[in-house]
Amino acid sequence: MNKHEKSLLNLFRQLTPESRENLKLYAEFLLGRQPQQAAVPQQPLDLPRPDNETVIGAIKRLSANYPMLNKDNLLHETSGLMTRHMLHGQDASEVIDELEIIFRKHYDKLCAEEKSLDSAKD
Numbered sequence: 128m129n130k131h132e133k134s135l136l137n138l139f140r141q142l143t144p145e146s147r148e149n150l151k152l153y154a155e156f157l158l159g160r161q162p163q164q165a166a167v168p169q170q171p172l173d174l175p176r177p178d179n180e181t182v183i184g185a186i187k188r189l190s191a192n193y194p195m196l197n198k199d200n201l202l203h204e205t206s207g208l209m210t211r212h213m214l215h216g217q218d219a220s221e222v223i224d225e226l227e228i229i230f231r232k233h234y235d236k237l238c239a240e241e242k243s244l245d246s247a248k249d
Contacts, residue, residue, distance in 0.1 A: 129197055169195055171234060176223070182212050185223040189230045196233050204229050 139147060174192045176185070186205055190198060208225055211217040 129199060176227075180219075180223060182209055182219050182222050182226070185226050189226055193230050193234055196230065196237060201229065201233060 139150060142150060172192045172194070174188050176188070180188070186209075190196075205226065208217075208222045208229075212219060212222040
């Protein structure tokens with residue numbers, strides 16, 4: 128969750144139930160005014176890991192595989208792994224294994240947050 132989402136959630140939690148409903152209705156109104164965009168898949172695309180994949184290639188593949196993730200949230204961890212690979216010589220396959228875990232962890236966290244928001248609606 129980025130800082131804007133956290134801030135909005137913080138404000139939302141301080142509202143009365145009636146104000147929460149009004150905010151939700153207003154957000155739906157704003158959403159309806161936006162130009163139509165292609166739906167972002169909510170499930171990973173399960174793109175296969177090619178043999179002899181590079182770390183850069185893995186980051187591109189995983190970004191495409193998890194289009195629902197905010198890439199800004201992944202930047203610190205992925206750049207750290209890239210540095211370990213390029214400057215410290217960590218093996219590409221080890222780095223890619225770690226990248227797979229990081230992307231999956233962020234996806235699982237997103238799913239848990241959405242589930243929490245869904246249960247808060249009820």
